Amino acid sequence: MDEQKMRKGKWQATIFLLVIILMTYFASSITQFNLLESITTIPQAIGWMVANLFITSEAIIKLPGILEKLTETIFMSIAATTLAAVLSIALALLGSKTTKVNNIFSVFARFIASFSRNIPVVAWSLILLISFGQNSVTGFLALFVGTLGFLTRAFIETIDEASPSSVEALSATGATYFHIVNNAVIPQSLPQMLSWILFMIETNIRSATLVGILTGTGIGYMFDIYYKNMNYDVVALITFSIVIAVIIIELLSNKIRKVIL
Template sequence: MKVSRKWQTIFFILLISGMTLASSAITGFNIVHGIATFPKAITWIFSNLLISQETWGRLPTILEKLLETILMSIAATTTGTAVAFFLGLMGSKTTGTSKALGVLARFVASVSRNIPVVAWALILLLSFGQNSVTGYLALFVGSVGFLTRAFIESIDEASQSAVEALRATGATYFQIVFKAVVPQCLPQMVSWILFMIETNIRSATLVGILTGTGIGYTFDLYYKTLNYNAVALVTFSIILAVIVIELMSNYIRKVII
């Protein structure tokens, strides 16, 4: 058995190494050259991405766009939560009312989750153009897919004893959901929602470059005009905002779990 595991490990290492070399050969990527130029890239970053005194005057505009991005991410997450909650009820084996609705809910979750948010932004861009609605819808669709899958798993893991007890007393469907299922799943659901907000704020930056909105558009504008000092301030603001929101989310998770 030990020998078999040893050979399996060697096989997987060789397989991964072969796939890496084959990918490098197909794409024309030189791994050695990439590693050699890495120190130069780090040097360029620390030499050019510096926040100057003049750049601080742009901070109010940057913070305004950053707030716009954060609010859009929260809006997309909260509205996506409402849709994902009902899809989660439909898709769960515990609360599902029919197999057809369960398959439909899981299909919607699979499609919206497996297509990247950036791809959704490009698809919606053709219909809605470059505006905040496109960015919101892209984040909304991604949120629905991820949260639906998370909610289905959370509901399926809930204890069946409380559900069966209420069913035995003749409780209605919504009484069972809100008296037995939701109280058990609420901490996990809130945790997933907070995680989705953090993820959407990161994704909204990239989506904003495509849709011409929020902090992503500001970053892209300064980058294309070679204003690297402003780019550094935008990057620093994004990193700081993400860290603060993550700390707040972690604190809330500790309180509710």
């Protein structure tokens, strides 16, 4: 039996590998992608970056303006994430099997999570750009909608993983729905929820750069302007500033996670 299972597993792995290879081959053929040609262009691309993307003294003069836009982008990401987190908790309580009020609200909450999560933030930026134009509201809403779907899904799974014994105990005593949520569900789920919120803040700061290029706001817009004007020294400084900011925020998030988890 063990040998048969091992043979079956090997055959399944082989078939899966062949399917992946065939899919890759057909996708490359359709898109006319040449792997060898792409690999040979890597040294040329690295040479261009070394020759052009270096920070000069003229670029350093623009650092205060860059930091101002970077700060604006970071705070916009935090605001979009925290607001989405509040609404996501409400939707997650409705969508979770543990705390759902009825099946209608549960399906509704899961639909919102699935719909907003499966559309990329870039696509939301383009959709909202038509209605709101190029401004900070568009960038904020794009990050907000994308975050709402992701956090709602994550919070639903977090609540579902909570121990049902405390919920059952409070239900047996005749506790109200809100009392059960406040005393049994939220205390168990809150550390993991906070961890997801910190993760989304990091993700949104990265995404906000690309969203800013489309919506004309924040550090992304500044990056786009200098890149189109071929001021690559300033582009290098902006990129370096974004990388440093993301690393610092990630380190802070990891420290906070160690405390709450």
